[in-house]
Amino acid sequence: MLVSGAALLLACASFIGYDLVTFRSATVYNVSIQAQIAGSNAVSALLFDDQSSAEKTLSALHASPNIISAGILTLDGRPFAAYSRDAGAPIPALPQLSAGQTETYRFGDGGVLLVRRIVFDGKPTGIIYIQSGMEALYARLRLYVGVSAVVLVISLLAALLISSRFQREISLPITQLAEVAQHVSRDKNYSVRAAAPCSRDEISVLVEAFNGMLSQIQARDIDLRRAHDELEVRVHERTAELTQANELLTSEVAERKATEEALRQSEERFRLMVSDVKDYAILMLDPDGRVASWNAGAERTKGYQAEEIIGQHFSRFYPEEDIQLEKPEACLRIALQKGRHEDEGWRVRKDGARFWADVVITALRDKTGQLRGFCKVTRDVTVRKRNDELLQLRNAQLETANKELDAFSYSVSHDLRAPLRGIDGFSQALLEDYADKLDSTGQDYLQRVRLAAQRMSVLIDDLLNLSRVTRSEIRREKLDLSAIVRTAAEELQRGTPGRNVKFLIADGLTAEGDSRLLRVAIENLLGNAWKYTSAHDRAQIEFGLHKDNGRSAYFVRDDGAGFDPRYSERLFGAFQRLHAATEFPGTGIGLATVQRIIRRHGGEIWAEGAVEKGATFYFTL
Amino acid sequence: MEESVILLVEDNPDDEALTLRALKKNNIVNDVVVARDGNEALDYMFGRGNYSGRDPNVLPQVILLDLKLPKIDGLEVLRQLRSDQRTKLTPVVILTSSNEEQDRFKGYDLGANSYVRKPVDFNKFIEAVRQLGLYWLVFNERPPVGRF
Numbered sequence A: 001m002l003v004s005g006a007a008l009l010l011a012c013a014s015f016i017g018y019d020l021v022t023f024r025s026a027t028v029y030n031v032s033i034q035a036q037i038a039g040s041n042a043v044s045a046l047l048f049d050d051q052s053s054a055e056k057t058l059s060a061l062h063a064s065p066n067i068i069s070a071g072i073l074t075l076d077g078r079p080f081a082a083y084s085r086d087a088g089a090p091i092p093a094l095p096q097l098s099a100g101q102t103e104t105y106r107f108g109d110g111g112v113l114l115v116r117r118i119v120f121d122g123k124p125t126g127i128i129y130i131q132s133g134m135e136a137l138y139a140r141l142r143l144y145v146g147v148s149a150v151v152l153v154i155s156l157l158a159a160l161l162i163s164s165r166f167q168r169e170i171s172l173p174i175t176q177l178a179e180v181a182q183h184v185s186r187d188k189n190y191s192v193r194a195a196a197p198c199s200r201d202e203i204s205v206l207v208e209a210f211n212g213m214l215s216q217i218q219a220r221d222i223d224l225r226r227a228h229d230e231l232e233v234r235v236h237e238r239t240a241e242l243t244q245a246n247e248l249l250t251s252e253v254a255e256r257k258a259t260e261e262a263l264r265q266s267e268e269r270f271r272l273m274v275s276d277v278k279d280y281a282i283l284m285l286d287p288d289g290r291v292a293s294w295n296a297g298a299e300r301t302k303g304y305q306a307e308e309i310i311g312q313h314f315s316r317f318y319p320e321e322d323i324q325l326e327k328p329e330a331c332l333r334i335a336l337q338k339g340r341h342e343d344e345g346w347r348v349r350k351d352g353a354r355f356w357a358d359v360v361i362t363a364l365r366d367k368t369g370q371l372r373g374f375c376k377v378t379r380d381v382t383v384r385k386r387n388d389e390l391l392q393l394r395n396a397q398l399e400t401a402n403k404e405l406d407a408f409s410y411s412v413s414h415d416l417r418a419p420l421r422g423i424d425g426f427s428q429a430l431l432e433d434y435a436d437k438l439d440s441t442g443q444d445y446l447q448r449v450r451l452a453a454q455r456m457s458v459l460i461d462d463l464l465n466l467s468r469v470t471r472s473e474i475r476r477e478k479l480d481l482s483a484i485v486r487t488a489a490e491e492l493q494r495g496t497p498g499r500n501v502k503f504l505i506a507d508g509l510t511a512e513g514d515s516r517l518l519r520v521a522i523e524n525l526l527g528n529a530w531k532y533t534s535a536h537d538r539a540q541i542e543f544g545l546h547k548d549n550g551r552s553a554y555f556v557r558d559d560g561a562g563f564d565p566r567y568s569e570r571l572f573g574a575f576q577r578l579h580a581a582t583e584f585p586g587t588g589i590g591l592a593t594v595q596r597i598i599r600r601h602g603g604e605i606w607a608e609g610a611v612e613k614g615a616t617f618y619f620t621l
Numbered sequence B: 001m002e003e004s005v006i007l008l009v010e011d012n013p014d015d016e017a018l019t020l021r022a023l024k025k026n027n028i029v030n031d032v033v034v035a036r037d038g039n040e041a042l043d044y045m046f047g048r049g050n051y052s053g054r055d056p057n058v059l060p061q062v063i064l065l066d067l068k069l070p071k072i073d074g075l076e077v078l079r080q081l082r083s084d085q086r087t088k089l090t091p092v093v094i095l096t097s098s099n100e101e102q103d104r105f106k107g108y109d110l111g112a113n114s115y116v117r118k119p120v121d122f123n124k125f126i127e128a129v130r131q132l133g134l135y136w137l138v139f140n141e142r143p144p145v146g147r148f
Helices: A002-047 A051-063 A135-187 A202-276 A296-302 A320-324 A327-338 A382-433 A440-471 A481-495 A515-532 A565-572 A590-600 B013-025 B038-046 B074-082 B101-109 B122-139
Strands: A067-074 A079-084 A103-108 A111-120 A123-133 A280-285 A291-294 A340-348 A354-365 A371-380 A477-480 A500-505 A510-513 A538-548 A551-558 A605-609 A615-619 B006-009 B032-035 B062-065 B092-096 B114-117
Touching (some): A002 A103, A002 A111, A002 A123, A002 A135, A051 A067, A135 A202, A280 A296, A296 A371, A320 A327, A327 A340, A354 A382, A382 A440, A382 B013, A481 A500, A481 A510, A481 A538, A510 A515, A515 A538, A515 A551, A515 A590, A515 A615, A565 A605, A590 A605, B006 B038, B013 B032, B032 B038, B062 B074, B062 B122, B074 B092, B074 B101, B092 B122, B101 B114, B114 B122
Parallel strands (some): B006 B032, B062 B092
Antiparallel strands (some): A067 A123, A103 A111, A111 A123, A340 A354, A354 A371, A605 A615
């Protein structure tokens, strides 16, 4: 309606404007005609200076109601005649006519003022002016405005009428639709529906389509919300899971970091340790056997600097003959199969010198079992090897010597005594069968021969015993020393009955040792005690354990002949005797044998004594 | 069949003479067969070589066996005697100079009945022989002959 109103208004205004312009130019034209007519009628009056005819001519203008005033001026500008509708009106200020100009006009003071030159016979005779009012124009304008207003009102009313009808049928449903859309867009409420119009036209189709769209949107919205809810639940669950996982991860990461740090430190320590190790060549090989790392020990053992050997194949450490036998490859193969390979053999230094190496090659695998390389630890054990060889040689020599000694002893045992038996036996036979042919001196000599042979026999036996003690292997077992002592004592008493010897034997003394050898030792010690108390009517022989300064020693003590402590060192020497054989028989080998037995047990033996004050032999095991 | 023969296995003529003297001194009058090495001893026992024709089933009452012998030593003689059915029970007394532990062990291990070391002192030797004779020739009951 606004648009139609505005259009109408604009049309009326342009019409009025156009009419106004046309009316003004028509007015100017009319006034100009009237000025020409009046001017022509006034020419004669001017020529004859007849003022009254001129004023008559002018008064004819009275017929035109618009003319307000008019006047005629002479050429020099002196008013000649004048007319005025309202008497007494002054002459208005006239616009100047430029040379050659016949006519000019000016709007103003509610009308138009036209000035025209009066020409007669081509000569200017005077000037006429007419002032015309615009009353007619204004009246005409008022009429136009009135008509326009009426037209406007009528057309607006008509428009209103039409639009109200239209509004009901088109705008209202659309407005409602718009409101619904606004509502939907504002409240996001897709459950509202636009009211369907009564008519079955495009609008109703539109509304149905809109409602259909809303239904779809609503359904989708519900689906979306459900999906959203589900999603939210799942997001919530997932978030919880993630949070948990994250916490776990965080703690794991922390743990891992700590572990890695510990590992790193440990690796660093290990690396420093390895690199500083000087006695062992520790090197890493890649899976093909090329040197990957090199420590100080490797440099020292093999003579190469790290930079000249890294990347080289490790077979260069092997002697030529081993390389031809493909020993380096075999070593890696065994390490690969068994995880570890130990080997001893000659290796070659950078300068070509050989050394005997103790080598351990270990295959290094990662978690997946993939071979990462080998760790090779080599030690120069040339000195040990030489010592071993020397030791082996010595052992072999010793074994040979022992075997020879065994054979010698065996031979002595069998063969050396047989001649003695012959000497003794045939001497005896001489004494028995030819006693009548020998005087007492001869018989005495033969007795001496026999005794010498017998002493020789004892000597041989003792020597064999001594040698046996040295050679025989020691088999340690738990022994009842007290019982061994008792048995030996009984044997002595049985061997020489009738002697008044008291034995004091401590009970329950045990020791670890070789039963046969310790028996020999005890028999010897007790035999000595028995022998060196033989000059006394009564004697006492004691066996026990002596404790002194936390050190305990077994002892055999007698109250017999004793010995000069100045010579106590010589007691244990082979063939050393402190008594004459006539005083006490003996070979001087007994104590040497005892000492050897005790020493072979890792013990010590020593003696205390004084002449005729008895002797005590202490021993440890 | 049995006879009261003593088989003396001894390579040393001095020891042989002294042993015979000791036996005589003790009034042991049994026949003494002397084998001077291990081989001869086995020939005698199994009736072969110089002794072929001798009935191997006739066994000596006791064998006095020295260990150190030419050709076949005493321990080997003992081993062969013990591994033969006919002689495995025959009393064998090892009579030797040595008292080496290994000899004693091997001797008994191979089945010797006794091990006596010959003393250097001849009087002791006579005494030993006397006791041996008394024991093995008088008191000891011989093992039965035949199979059970």
